[in-house]
Amino acid sequence: MKTLIDLKEGEKGLITGLDGGHGFINKLEALGIRKGVVIEKKSSQFMKGPVCIKIGACQVALGFGMARRIFVKETGRK
Amino acid sequence: MMKRIVLMGNPNVGKSVIFSRLTGVNVIASNYTGTTVEYTKGYIRKENEKSELIDAPGTYSLKATNRAEEVAVKIFHSSDLVINVLDATNLERNLNLTLQLLKSGKPVIVVLNFWDEVKHIGISINVDRLEKIIGVPVVTTCALTGEGIKNLFSRIDQAKARSYTFRENQRWSKVGHIIQNVQRISHRHHTVWERVLDLTIKPMTGLPLSILVLILSFAVIRFIGESLITYLFEPFFEKIYGPLILKLSSLLKPGMIHDILIGRLINGRIDFVESLGLLTTGLFVPFAMVLPYIFAFYLILSFLEDSGYLPRLAVLVDNFMHRLGLHGLSIIPMILGLGCNVPGALATRILETKKERFIAATVMAICVPCTAQIAMVMGLVGQYGVKGIGVVFFTLFIVGFVLGVIMNKLIKGESPEIFLEIPPYRIPYWKGLLKKLWMRIKGFLSEAVPYVIVGVFIINMLYVLGVISFLGKLSEPVIKGVLGLPKESVGALVIGFLRKDVAVGMLAPLGMSLKQLVIASVILTMYFPCVATFTVLVKELGILDMAKATAVMILSTLIVGGILNLIL
Numbered sequence: 001m002k003t004l005i006d007l008k009e010g011e012k013g014l015i016t017g018l019d020g021g022h023g024f025i026n027k028l029e030a031l032g033i034r035k036g037v038v039i040e041k042k043s044s045q046f047m048k049g050p051v052c053i054k055i056g057a058c059q060v061a062l063g064f065g066m067a068r069r070i071f072v073k074e075t076g077r078k
Numbered sequence: 079m080m081k082r083i084v085l086m087g088n089p090n091v092g093k094s095v096i097f098s099r100l101t102g103v104n105v106i107a108s109n110y111t112g113t114t115v116e117y118t119k120g121y122i123r124k125e126n127e128k129s130e131l132i133d134a135p136g137t138y139s140l141k142a143t144n145r146a147e148e149v150a151v152k153i154f155h156s157s158d159l160v161i162n163v164l165d166a167t168n169l170e171r172n173l174n175l176t177l178q179l180l181k182s183g184k185p186v187i188v189v190l191n192f193w194d195e196v197k198h199i200g201i202s203i204n205v206d207r208l209e210k211i212i213g214v215p216v217v218t219t220c221a222l223t224g225e226g227i228k229n230l231f232s233r234i235d236q237a238k239a240r241s242y243t244f245r246e247n248q249r250w251s252k253v254g255h256i257i258q259n260v261q262r263i264s265h266r267h268h269t270v271w272e273r274v275l276d277l278t279i280k281p282m283t284g285l286p287l288s289i290l291v292l293i294l295s296f297a298v299i300r301f302i303g304e305s306l307i308t309y310l311f312e313p314f315f316e317k318i319y320g321p322l323i324l325k326l327s328s329l330l331k332p333g334m335i336h337d338i339l340i341g342r343l344i345n346g347r348i349d350f351v352e353s354l355g356l357l358t359t360g361l362f363v364p365f366a367m368v369l370p371y372i373f374a375f376y377l378i379l380s381f382l383e384d385s386g387y388l389p390r391l392a393v394l395v396d397n398f399m400h401r402l403g404l405h406g407l408s409i410i411p412m413i414l415g416l417g418c419n420v421p422g423a424l425a426t427r428i429l430e431t432k433k434e435r436f437i438a439a440t441v442m443a444i445c446v447p448c449t450a451q452i453a454m455v456m457g458l459v460g461q462y463g464v465k466g467i468g469v470v471f472f473t474l475f476i477v478g479f480v481l482g483v484i485m486n487k488l489i490k491g492e493s494p495e496i497f498l499e500i501p502p503y504r505i506p507y508w509k510g511l512l513k514k515l516w517m518r519i520k521g522f523l524s525e526a527v528p529y530v531i532v533g534v535f536i537i538n539m540l541y542v543l544g545v546i547s548f549l550g551k552l553s554e555p556v557i558k559g560v561l562g563l564p565k566e567s568v569g570a571l572v573i574g575f576l577r578k579d580v581a582v583g584m585l586a587p588l589g590m591s592l593k594q595l596v597i598a599s600v601i602l603t604m605y606f607p608c609v610a611t612f613t614v615l616v617k618e619l620g621i622l623d624m625a626k627a628t629a630v631m632i633l634s635t636l637i638v639g640g641i642l643n644l645i646l
Binding site for chain 1: 141170281502
């Protein structure tokens with residue numbers, strides 16, 4: 001399955017699942033990152049650095065390890 | 079009992095600005111998550127009824143994930159009425175908290191802030207319909223310009239309690255349902271400008287740009303600070319204030335009072351740095367040496383804060399910070415610490431775990447010089463340029479890195495990953511920026527100046543009583559043997575507990591070599607934070623952890639000082 005890491009810059013993806021415990025899911029959910037939402041990858045840093053995504057009107061940066069646990073289905077470019 | 083009203087909302091939605099507007103109490107506001115980490119209280123008076131208004135830290139949900147959010151949730155539970163502030167440009171995510179607040183059964187009034195921006199970016203929100211659906215009053219504001227604040231003020235009492243019936247796992251679908259009914263987004267393409275700004279967060283372009291921003295900031299701060307000193311403050315002290323004090327000096331007979339007020343005359347003249355009197359050095363240090371840099375630093379910092387650049391910097395440095403057991407967001411306490419270590423220490427609350435807070439606070443207290451310390455370093459080694467200033471700052475940077483790496487290895491606990499909202503870039507609102515600058519300068523003047531004056535007074539007393547020369551003899555093996563400094567410099571270290579900037583006056587007359595000046599600058603910065611920072615750190619870390627941090631400080635100072643003494 002593809003994760004947020006596999007998306008390319010500028011690509012959009014539908015979140016199909018989150019792999020983690022309650023704490024992880026709650027944390028992401030508070031910012032609207034949840035199953036069934038479409039996000040766009042904005043950028044990623046070198047050497048397993050953080051990934052920036054656009055969700056709704058806002059941008060969120062999250063660590064590589066977190067991004068790896070967010071499964072997505074590619075929905076093409078914007 | 080007085081009614082307690084709390085401002086609740088996601089981070090960075092403008093709660094603090096609304097708070098200032100409603101109460102007249104000024105609080106610092108910036109364009110990034112977590113500017114408010116402590117609550118501020120104010121009062122509003124309405125038809126003879128006085129209520130308490132609290133500006134709470136921002137939170138995304140009622141389940142707190144860091145200390146700042148814990149503070150917010152606690153205040154929420156103790157409140158009688160909630161003003162829920164939302165970023166109208168980001169309605170969906172903000173409503174998630176709103177529904178949680180409504181469910182609590184407390185009276186709520188909803189504020190849609192940034193209302194002016196909504197149309198701008200092609201969103202239309204049907205306020206009447208939103209009001210009907212959620213069943214509590216909804217008002218629109220643009221807090222920066224003050225639009226809509228009067229309306230909010232007059233409608234606070236209409237806040238309603240409405241218990242909502244939805245299952246927790248249906249909260250987002252409920253939000254989705256509301257959004258579908260009240261919000262229309264007209265599709266809009268990215269502007270060229272937005273694409274350019276996006277470059278600041280992409281690594282290939284963002285990293286070089288961040289270096290450019292930092293170099294530019296440093297250059298501008300130095301230029302403004304030095305210009306103010308050379309063309310304004312020094313001429314004032316030398317040409318206008320100095321002669322007055324000399325007159326006073328000739329009126330006073332030599333003796334105790336003369337020594338305390340004016341200090342020692344050097345070749346019959348007043349030396350504002352070295353005389354060490356209350357009216358000479360006691361005023362010259364805070365006003366003519368530190369204040370110009372405070373002004374310059376906070377001008378630039380406020381600009382960076384309000385533009386929204388800092389969170390992007392946090393993302394860019396994230397990788398580096400992980401080596402220290404921290405993540406990118408900890409750049410914020412470090413940068414604030416460059417102004418003054420006290421707000422820097424408080425800002426560690428935006429970090430989640432105890433380990434992170436300990437490392438961030440310790441590294442900041444040891445290796446991040448505040449503006450007063452920077453002014454001190456400039457005063458001591460500024461004339462040597464890179465050979466002086468460069469060596470001092472480079473040493474501090476390396477020490478901070480090494481300490482972080484070691485602490486990361488030794489301290490148990492988790493270092494979570496960065497998880498941070500990146501706010502949109504905003505053009506700083508100059509009125510807000512100037513107000514913030516003024517608040518910070520006032521803070522410096524009211525807190526630092528008394529300390530400097532007390533510090534100068536204490537030094538004089540210690541000299542007179544012979545305490546300094548006693549301590550000098552006592553610590554000679556360490557000061558001279560390990561650090562290679564003259565034993566008289568112990569006076570500077572003693573007074574450095576109180577204020578570091580005063581210490582320049584005590585080191586300057588010792589005629590030290592460049593090597594000694596560099597070592598003195600480094601250890602004065604490292605060995606101990608000033609009293610004000612120490613007090614805050616005890617509160618933030620607890621006595622036990624602060625004792626550990628202090629041990630790290632003293633140990634690393636001796637090691638670094640000793641190494642510098644050997645290799646320079």
